[in-house]
Amino acid sequence: MTLQVEIRGLVKSFGAHAVLRGVDLDVRSGDVVVVIGPSGSGKSTLLNCINFLEPFEEGSIRVGGQLVGYKIDTHTGQRVRQPEQELNALRSRIGMVFQHFNLFPHMTVIGNIIEAPIRVRRQQQDAAISNARALLARVGLAAKESAYPSELSGGQQQRVAIARALAMSPEVMLFDEVTSALDPELVGEVLAVMRDLAKDGMTMVVVTHEMNFARDVSDWVVFMDEGLIVEQGEPENFFKKPQTERAREFLRRLLDK
């Protein structure tokens, strides 16, 4: 199977604090990879490096075979920034959903969804709108296309955010703790949309604290702690018999709650 995301030796610091200390990760096309771990373990930073919202110091990331953020100058052999236009084109193929939704508050629901297809992809307005309507129907919000984000519940806003990312027909979707800011009763509707996407064969990298989702939906579980991948494996194995003491400790604390 082809690799959709390929991360090698990723190192990232905020000042003196090393957040990622050498991460290798492969995500195969069509797989759902769930990244779990205690807060501050570097999960979200890892995700933000994949579409270069965060630059990194060392290592490389490839998405669909293409290097992200940097390239190697063929003459000097040194690492140089990727030209902005290339980076933008690459980002447009990587969907991202955020913890706090980050919908554009001055645009309607459908305005949020068609913005990038029209402005970045140069889609015709009619095509963008009909595609957006299909996506809204898919996330169960066909009736809300003219609403403003502030008129929606958190769960609805997050489903719009998913539709907004999907409108660019991404090759891979990144989910950054997308249910953490939601009231408990709204978590289910967002996870349902994500399950539906997974079933459809979307390649997904999901940072989450939802262990049931990790167990039921993922093809691969990655456990991070202190900027390193401590353990990874298939969900059945990982949740039944974690190999490392740190993973066992993490799961035990979650179950105690």
Add this chain to the structure above:
Amino acid sequence: MDFNWNIFLYSLGPLLKGCVVTAELSLISIAIGIVIGTFGGVARLSKRIVMSGLMRLYVTIFRGVPLLVTLLFLYYGLPAAGIQLDAFTVAIIALSVTNGAYITEIVRGSIESLDPGQVRAARSLGMSYALAMRRIILPQALRRVLAPITNESITLLKNTSLVSTIALSDLLRAGLEVMSSKANTFSPFAGVALCYLALTLPLLALNNFLERRYRVT
């Protein structure tokens, strides 16, 4: 008190002419100032140090130097360096550039007050920085700058009275002329005050209209 209806009514003619000059100066300078301030505010936040440094210098200078001094410098100082500009041009330059400095800071502040997640979301969709600014950030910043820019505009309108020092027949100058020709101080100044007050009213109405139209959601 030497209020005199006849002089008051007589003064209205010259004062109205002065109002036109004052209104012209204000509208042109407000418009130019807003354009300068919008680009300035964005440039002030640029990652290019030269660009943001230049904008910082610009803001520091024109917030630090009194408008009156800028006016006098441009009108009386520059000719000594061989640059002769007419009074109206000098007034427009001084007012716009000073106003632009203040609006630069207003725009910068309002962009910085927005959730950084907005830029991140826009960039994650493949938008360039410029596109994200134009479509996502500035429209949201617009709602937050309306009230402070209205304030600046009213201040600017009143500060146009300083141009009477460089021989422009603005509203204040018109009042001064009536005062000296009719030997009456109270009546023309009552008229001048009322005229300035009246001129600010359309600005307030425009602000109210815009705030309703672009209400913060």
